[in-house]
Amino acid sequence: MTEEHKKTISKFLSLVLRHQPQEIGLILNENGWAEVAELMQKSAKKGRRFSIEELEEIVGTNDKKRFSFNEDKTMIRANQGHSVEIDLALQPVTPPDVLYHGTAEKNLGSILEKGIEKMSRQHVHLSQDRETAFKVGSRHGKPVILTINTAQMHLNGLLFYQSDNGVWLTDSVATQYIQL
Numbered sequence: 001m002t003e004e005h006k007k008t009i010s011k012f013l014s015l016v017l018r019h020q021p022q023e024i025g026l027i028l029n030e031n032g033w034a035e036v037a038e039l040m041q042k043s044a045k046k047g048r049r050f051s052i053e054e055l056e057e058i059v060g061t062n063d064k065k066r067f068s069f070n071e072d073k074t075m076i077r078a079n080q081g082h083s084v085e086i087d088l089a090l091q092p093v094t095p096p097d098v099l100y101h102g103t104a105e106k107n108l109g110s111i112l113e114k115g116i117e118k119m120s121r122q123h124v125h126l127s128q129d130r131e132t133a134f135k136v137g138s139r140h141g142k143p144v145i146l147t148i149n150t151a152q153m154h155l156n157g158l159l160f161y162q163s164d165n166g167v168w169l170t171d172s173v174a175t176q177y178i179q180l
């Protein structure tokens with residue numbers, strides 16, 4: 001499979017597994033899982049054909065680990081970043097003392113005024129390291145990396161989750177926890 005084909009299918013999977021399953025008439029269960037056979041069949045009807053081997057390669061090699069299979073590979077889901085309402089069935093965990101949030105410089109004023117909000121997603125996404133946060137921020141413009149005092153947030157009763165691909169999730173980050 002060419003890198004271009006892999007990228008095209010990966011973006012398509014992000015669309016239908018995170019944001020618009022109705023685009024192909026796909027049904028996600030309450031935890032965001034879709035049947036692989038249904039995904040492949042309904043994708044093909046919309047002109048997006050891929051084999052189970054190609055799907056396994058995308059899931060296994062995606063640098064951001066966006067997708068997961070269940071144990072017998074009959075179901076697939078996006079690991080986080082959904083704008084459709086689902087329950088990822090994540091359990092609260094204690095975060096490291098600090099995490100990072102990458103954003104574009106153009107968003108900085110709003111963040112420093114209102115904090116970090118989940119916007120159309122189910123959670124705010126935080127990174128374990130500055131390098132990952134830089135990559136995230138770079139996708140939207142000139143990157144800015146914010147340091148988040150997650151130890152204090154946790155002490156104050158705010159909940160954190162970690163998705164299957166290592167992204168840290170929380171509901172919001174108030175301004176008092178943000179450092180430039």
